[in-house]
Amino acid sequence: MKFSGIKGIAFDLDGTLVDSVPDLAVATQRTLAELGLASVTEDQVRNWVGNGTTKLMERAINASSGELPSLAYLNDAMPVFMRHYEACLEQYSELYEGVAYVLQQLRAQGYRLAVVTNKPYKFSVPLLNAFGIGELFELILGGDSLAKMKPDPLPLTYLGEQWQLLPQQLLMVGDSKNDIRAAKAAGIASIGLTYGYNYGEDIGLSEPDAVCESFEQILALLESADK
Ligand SMILES: O=C(O)COP(=O)(O)O
Numbered sequence: 001m002k003f004s005g006i007k008g009i010a011f012d013l014d015g016t017l018v019d020s021v022p023d024l025a026v027a028t029q030r031t032l033a034e035l036g037l038a039s040v041t042e043d044q045v046r047n048w049v050g051n052g053t054t055k056l057m058e059r060a061i062n063a064s065s066g067e068l069p070s071l072a073y074l075n076d077a078m079p080v081f082m083r084h085y086e087a088c089l090e091q092y093s094e095l096y097e098g099v100a101y102v103l104q105q106l107r108a109q110g111y112r113l114a115v116v117t118n119k120p121y122k123f124s125v126p127l128l129n130a131f132g133i134g135e136l137f138e139l140i141l142g143g144d145s146l147a148k149m150k151p152d153p154l155p156l157t158y159l160g161e162q163w164q165l166l167p168q169q170l171l172m173v174g175d176s177k178n179d180i181r182a183a184k185a186a187g188i189a190s191i192g193l194t195y196g197y198n199y200g201e202d203i204g205l206s207e208p209d210a211v212c213e214s215f216e217q218i219l220a221l222l223e224s225a226d227k
């Protein structure tokens, strides 16, 4: 059974724990306005989330202006975005249904929990704390915490080293192909969630070990596995 012997679980953040696109969209729209560029919609922003905030802004500026920004332009745009996102961070975002309950249950069952996100670390911790779940995680890794982010396996292999757990004792839960690719590259099992953001694609196409339509289903999947 793929999920037996799991001791540690790494959760993705955006699109997995928190529906954060409403605030990412507001911050993107305010940034474009300040740069004098045409606006974009929340639906567009949803399809650009997954590879960190710099990629999000690159995609937004590209769609808005019709051309890829130069590195210098993007470097100037990023502090503007960071300022706007910091100001709204959890204003319109919401924890997905069942998240707090399931995380508490998993902790009570003895699983070690981590967040492995591509979101910058400085936003990840306050966002998790704003929803009262930050304390449930032993380790939080942002997209800028290490030299490489998902889909690179580095954050997951680092987690295994920190916790002294083997790949077969770890599980990655996420909404995006970046999560599933990172898990496969690290040799660990993965669960793909259907309700998040995955560039508008079916997460099943990335072939995670299981697909869940709700966060609650994770509990049942783990309970059905031998410990
Ligand atoms: O910030 C992003 O682009 C994605 O963040 P995630 O890895 O938590 O989904």
Ligand SMILES: [Mg+2]
Binding pocket: 012, 013, 014, 015, 016, 050, 174, 175, 176, 196, 197
């Ligand atoms: Mg995600």
